[in-house]
Amino acid sequence: MPDRSTLLRVESLRKVYESTTGDVEAIGDVSFTMNAGELVCIVGPSGCGKTTLLKCLAGLLRPTGGLVEMDGSPVTGPSPAMAVVFQEYGRSLYPWLTVRGNVELPLRHKKLSRAEREKLVTDALEAVGLAHAMRSHPWQLSGGMQQRVAIARAIAYQPELMIMDEPFAAVDAQTRADLEDLVRELHATRGMSIVFVTHDIDESVYLGQRVLVLSKSPTWVQEDLAIDLPPERDQITTRALPRFTALRTHVYDQIQRAKRGQGVAPPLAR
């Protein structure tokens, strides 16, 4: 029986891609739970099945076996309780709509008055620091700003869970640091529940309350690591902490083991 605060439950999830050239078992057996209000990062070796897992969580891909549950109900298709932010912001925004129009679009499927919609859009754009750009078009904005629009669209939708798939992989390092802090802030101030998939070990430790390390494909959860860094984090002091170094070294070591197919949790020095 799941705990009442359990938001997401993944049980023995398996995904096999079938094709005429042969089957690919991407996800072997993945199980984990996540509570409401948590920020969970998922890392793993290249090609280990992160995107496949995420699509199964979001109901965008039908698993071959096992179960994904949100709030105790099985996820069988795209759910209004979830919003997904992808890496390719350029392809997820509509160039002919303004920033405001892009953020507002999914809300048109919700039963909201125009005033309610406008308030949600304005509020979301303020939260990502783009209130001044609402009349611009996406192509008039930098890559980092476009990804902020995609995040604003997810926030405005008021999902119970925001799922992010390597969202900052295509932006420069400084913008990436700013966007990481934006995610931390949204989590802290709005209590958002976030699953954040990344290939960047340091990013996973800096952002997460937990880091799930995936094995190589066919995937299972090699480690569910609690990140015991102070909740108030900043790019300079947090990353300079000896504990940060110990945690990122541990995750790095785990991923090396995962690549070699030696998925056993090494002891983490305190």
Ligand SMILES: Nc1ncnc2c1ncn2[C@@H]1O[C@H](COP(=O)(O)OP(=O)(O)OP(=O)(O)O)[C@@H](O)[C@H]1O
């Ligand atoms: N549509 C598909 N048909 C067949 N095999 C697929 C398909 N999509 C992914 N795969 C395979 O499933 C496995 C996992 O792929 P997936 O893209 O989920 O991994 P990933 O961890 O997100 O990869 P990356 O680290 O490159 O982002 C890989 O072996 C991949 O080749």
